[in-house]
Amino acid sequence: MSTDDRDVTSGERADDSELKASVKPAARRPQAHGPGGGIGMPAEKAMNFGGTLRRIVSELRPQRVAVIVAIGFGVVSTALVVVGPxxxxxxxxxxxxxxxxxxxxPGLTQPELVEYLRSQGMDAQADLISGMPNLIPGQGIDFTRLAQLLGVVLAxxxxxxxxxxxxxxITTKVVQQTVYDLRERSETKLARLPLSYFDKQARGEVLSRVTNDIDNIAQTLQQSLSQLITSVLTVVGVLFMMFYISWILALVALVTIPLSAVVVAQIAKRSQPQFVEQWKRTGTVNSHVEEMYTGHSLVKVFGHEATARQTFEQENTKLYEASFKAQFITGTIQPVMGFVSNLGYVVVAVVGGLRVASGQMSLGDVQAFIQYSRQFSQPITQIAxxxxxxxxxxxxxxxxxxxLDAPEESADPVAPATLETVQGRVAFEDVSFSYTPxxxxxEGLSFVAEPGQTIAIVGPTGAGKTTLVNLIMRFYEVDGGRITIDGVDTRDLTRAGLRSNIGMVLQDTWLFGGSIADNISYGTHREVTEAELVAAAEATHVDPFVRTLPDGYETRLDDEGTNGTAVSAGEKQLLTIARAFLADPAILILDEATSSVDTRTEVLVQEAMNALRRGRTSFVIAHRLSTIRDADIIxxxxxxxxxxxxNHDELIAAGGAYARLYQAQFAAAAAEVD
Structure with missing residues (x-):
């Protein structure tokens, strides 16, 4: 069975206390507990806001032609909107x-009418008429001209x-393509990251980065990119038209801008701590919900439903209070900006009316200017x-x-070695390794596993058992010495070439959403016949319980690898063992593979494993020493x-560490029977 990096993120490393000591929680944001911790938590404030925005813009570079076209359309659209009033x-x-x-x-021209009114002492009326160059005395509304003007406005x-x-x-296409590329690069990056990266990151933290955070980027770009461009262009265009119509009224309108800026800054200053508190409380609630969902059986068994509800109500109340304050304070921006805008509107209306009365402006220009003053404040409010x-x-x-910037695994060799027919001789030559320097x-570990031998690895927790097999798979790189397969240094092989010859069954089962047949055949890279699939299932005692399912091998498993209560934990382990059988690897690694199997099934699985191990080099990590008594080397x-x-008999006779472990288990079993 070939195994990629994602197969082993759930690998059993619990017995390596050195690794545990090196794992530290991420310090950048509050951690939620439980599987998937952190999912759903809103993002914090960026540490480097300007630099990050510049990099976001650089992510749009592959779509720069589309972005330029979108900006061009935005300029034209905004210009037309600005001209409309x-x-x-x-x-x-x-x-x-x-x-x-x-x-x-009728009978007079507009200038003659103005002169006549002044001669009659009607200066106010004359001033008003002087601002109407298209007025024709005695002629009413020119509906033909009006229809043309309105037609132009409509167009x-x-x-x-x-x-x-x-x-x-176009903006939507640009944003979605950019986010698509980010997701693709993130997925590719995860496959290239070393296992040590995942050791130092909470699972929920990694998942949150490639799901919620990318979704938040998409939402931000979608909502802000087009609107930001339009708002900036509108401000520039409207400002130009306001000065074009009347520089005096433009200056009057601009007096409100500093006042608006001060108001928005003060509100933002008070709302930011409330948002931080809201995000913190959101993480706490998410953490509690995830923990209670993950352990809902234990919560019910120990009668903690009421306590869980009480804790949820307390945290939910705190989230409500923080969210209310954050949203309420931020929500005041719009009405406050509206109030300031209305103050400017009143001043513009009064000054504009006086200028119309004095003939210095037309009524239509004042109307247009009032519309512009409204348009001018709106994009500023949107930007805020x-x-x-x-x-x-x-x-x-x-x-x-x-x-995306995290250090990746070392590159595969440019001219890699190949293993044509793997015999299975695995040698550790003075190997040294540490998780932290x-x-x-x-230190200085050396041994040889000859082809076809079964090598059992035992020892207390933290002895380095799982680390040893992880080094064979090159999930970690050795610090000194080398590991060879048939005399070839594993570092001279590509990782894919190495792992294609190794099958691995972990203590923690990993099944995916799909049919049972799909899960069993996951380890192969070829078309599998039904006969081959059934033969592997029969050899691992999977076939009998699958036959009892309504859909047999086509029974669908969910993303937890279960189907309601139809598949037990032991049966899930059997499925992963069947996967290894079908892959037919030259080297086999069993990391406490029978831990979830009951005693009766364990006997059957042991028989099947004996048949599987025949002719293959096998490494078996076991805490239950009764399962490795027939190993060639322990x-x-x-x-x-x-x-x-x-071997077992030799080590028992020696009366050393193995004998003490064996006797301890025997004594524990006897105590349990008593």
Missing amino acids: KLLGNATNAIFEGFIGSQFE VYAASFLFSWLQGR SMMNLLQSGAASAERVFEL ERPLI LVMEQGSIVEKG
Whole structure:
């Protein structure tokens, strides 16, 4: 059975206390407990906000043509939206000028009418008329001209909508393609990371980076990229039009900007701690829910349902309070900005009305300017509201980039050696290894496993048993010496080439969502016939219980490797052993593979394993010494060194460490019977 890196992340390393000592929780954010801890936790504030944003932008570089096109469409759409109020103001002027013109007798031109009004002492009316260059005394509203102006306005807004839709579509494609690439790179990265990386990271932390954090990046980019571009362009365009219409009114409107900035800064300053508290409480609630779900059977057995509910209610209340404060404080940005905007609106309306009355501006221009003043504050409010979203997205991106930048496994050799026909001679030659340099685990280890031999490895917890077989698989690299297979240094082989000749059955079973047949055939890289599948199942005593299932070998297992209560823990272990049988490896590693099997089934599995091991080099890690009595060689390890070596009878006769272990188990079994 070939085994890749992901197969062994659940590998049994619990007996290596040196490894446990080297594992430290991630310090970057609060850790949730239990399997999948940390999933669902919102991101923290980025440590390097500016640098992370620049790198996010660099991630868009492969889509730069599409981004440029989207920006171009955004510019056109925003320009059309900005021009709209001015054109609509012209329509308002046409109506107002027609209405005023109908109040006078025909026969005079607009300048003559202004002169006449001044001669009559009607200066205010003359000032008003002087600001209407298209007024024709005696002529009412020109509906033909009005229809043309409104038609132009309608066409402008329709074109703006079209370009905005195109921008949104392209932006969505850019964002989703970028996130697709990030997911693909993250998945590829996980396959290239050394096992030591996963030893130092909580499982939920790694899963959160490649799921929630990438989803948060997608959400941030989707919501902010298009809106940010549009908001910035709108601010620039509207500001230009405001100065174009009246620089005096533009300066009046801009007075509100510093006030808005101060208000937003003060609100953001007070909301940020509340968001931090909200995220912290979210993690606590997620942690509690995950722990109670994972251990729900034990919670019920020990009658802790009420305590669990009480704890949940307490933490949920704290989350509610923190979330309420965070959302309430942040929610005040919109109404406060609206209040400030309305203050500016009142000032603009008053000053604009005075300028219309004095003939310095037309009514349509004032109407357009008021619309622009509203448009000007809206994108600023949107940008202010996006800051928390950008902070969250940058924090997630920073965590994903940390994963992508993590050191990878050493590269495979450029011209690798190959193993044509593996005999199975495995030799350790003065091998040294440590998880941390200051705490050596294995030093100067040497032994030879001849082809076809069964090598049993026993010893107390932390002796280095699982580490030894992990070194054979090159899940870790040796610090000194070398390991050879048929005389070839394993470092001269590609990892895939090495592992394709090794089968491994772990103490912790790993099954995936799929049929039983799919799970058994997972270790092969070829089409498997039904006869081969059934033969492997029969040899490992899988066939009898599979035949009792309604769908037989097509019975679907969920992502926990179960099917309700149809598949027991022992049966799951049998499935993983059948997987190894079908893969037909030259070298076999059994890491406490019978620990989940009952005593009766263990006898049957032992018989099947004897048949499997025949002609193959096998390494068997066992705590239950009765299962390895027939091993050719038993290696007794203590603190990374082989302290005894021989077969069962020889080691019992020697009365050393193995004999003490054996007698201790025998005494424990007797005590249990008594």
